[in-house]
Amino acid sequence: MNNGRYMAIPPGAIVPGALPDFRIFVVTLQGKYVLWAREGNIVSSEQLARLSDNGTKEVFVDIGEQFKYEQYLETNLGNILGNQSTQDDQKADIFSKVSTNVVKGAFETSYGLGTMGAAAIQRTQQLIENALIFIKEAKSLQALAKMIGHDYQTYEHATKVLWFTVAFLQLNPDILEQIEPGDQAFDETKRIDRLRQCGVGALLHDIGKTFVSHEILTKNEPLTEVEWEIMKRHPLNGLAMLIDTDIPTFVKKAVLHHHEDFQGGGYPMSLEGPNITTLARVLRIIDVFDAMTSRRPYKDPMPPMKAAQIMIGTPEDKEKDEDPEQDDRDLGMRRCFDKDLLQKFIVFLGNAKLNV
Numbered sequence: 001m002n003n004g005r006y007m008a009i010p011p012g013a014i015v016p017g018a019l020p021d022f023r024i025f026v027v028t029l030q031g032k033y034v035l036w037a038r039e040g041n042i043v044s045s046e047q048l049a050r051l052s053d054n055g056t057k058e059v060f061v062d063i064g065e066q067f068k069y070e071q072y073l074e075t076n077l078g079n080i081l082g083n084q085s086t087q088d089d090q091k092a093d094i095f096s097k098v099s100t101n102v103v104k105g106a107f108e109t110s111y112g113l114g115t116m117g118a119a120a121i122q123r124t125q126q127l128i129e130n131a132l133i134f135i136k137e138a139k140s141l142q143a144l145a146k147m148i149g150h151d152y153q154t155y156e157h158a159t160k161v162l163w164f165t166v167a168f169l170q171l172n173p174d175i176l177e178q179i180e181p182g183d184q185a186f187d188e189t190k191r192i193d194r195l196r197q198c199g200v201g202a203l204l205h206d207i208g209k210t211f212v213s214h215e216i217l218t219k220n221e222p223l224t225e226v227e228w229e230i231m232k233r234h235p236l237n238g239l240a241m242l243i244d245t246d247i248p249t250f251v252k253k254a255v256l257h258h259h260e261d262f263q264g265g266g267y268p269m270s271l272e273g274p275n276i277t278t279l280a281r282v283l284r285i286i287d288v289f290d291a292m293t294s295r296r297p298y299k300d301p302m303p304p305m306k307a308a309q310i311m312i313g314t315p316e317d318k319e320k321d322e323d324p325e326q327d328d329r330d331l332g333m334r335r336c337f338d339k340d341l342l343q344k345f346i347v348f349l350g351n352a353k354l355n356v
């Protein structure tokens with residue numbers, strides 16, 4: 001019997017040649033947990049191949065060693081995601097787990113401090129560095145499709161926004177370049193560095209929510225006016241937390257602008273059009289898209305294409321848009337987004353076959 005003592009992990013989490021400092025168990029046909037690898041023992045590729053040949057989909061770790069296992073995943077993430085023989089959905093699960101832990105760590109270590117520590121920033125950058133090659137692969141998006149419809153939780157949301165942002169910008173190099181136009185050639189090294197920095201922005205876009213109480217963040221009914229005012233401060237608080245870090249200015253501005261609406265009226269500054277930085281305009285779209293396609297306690301997740309339709313608006317909205325007597329509230333969400341970017345994002349969703 002398990003009795004809650006063991007947690008299942010995918011065999012793809014074990015890196016051949018690396019040294020796990022936790023024990024790994026397999027379960028017999030009779031449901032008995034037997035030791036498969038002792039802590040400190042190197043697991044060989046042959047051992048892992050035998051597991052795979054036996055059709056083993058999961059191995060187990062003692063729940064008391066979960067922390068060691070999670071540290072191992074984070075340390076070895078680059079190797080795990082780069083292992084050609086591991087299935088993409090296992091890689092996606094592992095990446096999500098590590099990323100969620102990193103964001104959770106960033107939030108928890110910053111809570112109440114008003115600034116983000118250098119160690120948390122380095123951990124975030126390292127995560128993205130290790131994950132970049134995998135996130136960039138078009139096929140990894142198929143694995144992401146399985147995460148759509150999951151519960152909306154701040155840490156998991158940040159991971160999905162990271163994934164969508166990097167994958168979308170990877171496939172749209174013109175937008176990536178436009179994020180911070182420079183006079184020098186936009187070569188491969190700059191491209192990778194830009195993608196990594198955009199990933200940092202995506203992962204940390206809501207870091208200012210560490211100033212918002214748990215009660216407000218998880219409230220299942222409409223916020224009061226005061227609560228809403230507190231909530232609306234999170235982009236400014238996010239900027240304040242990052243201001244003294246070596247994160248590039250375009251990323252700090254994206255954190256500050258990610259709730260600005262393209263046609264004005266967003267917060268905190270009610271900027272309009274090109275005054276809102278490009279990365280912020282991308283994040284605005286992806287942030288809303290993920291929120292709409294996630295499960296909330298009070299609503300079912302929306303299918304991606306339905307969410308896209310609502311975001312882009314209807315022909316009726318367009319007519320109203322051209323009528324000077326129109327009521328802004330009738331325009332729905334379309335006024336929030338840069339139409340050209342939204343169009344490209346929808347093409348991206350179609351190419352990624354996320355129309356589930």
Ligand SMILES: [Fe+2]
Nearest residue numbers: 205206258259
């Ligand atoms: Fe936000």
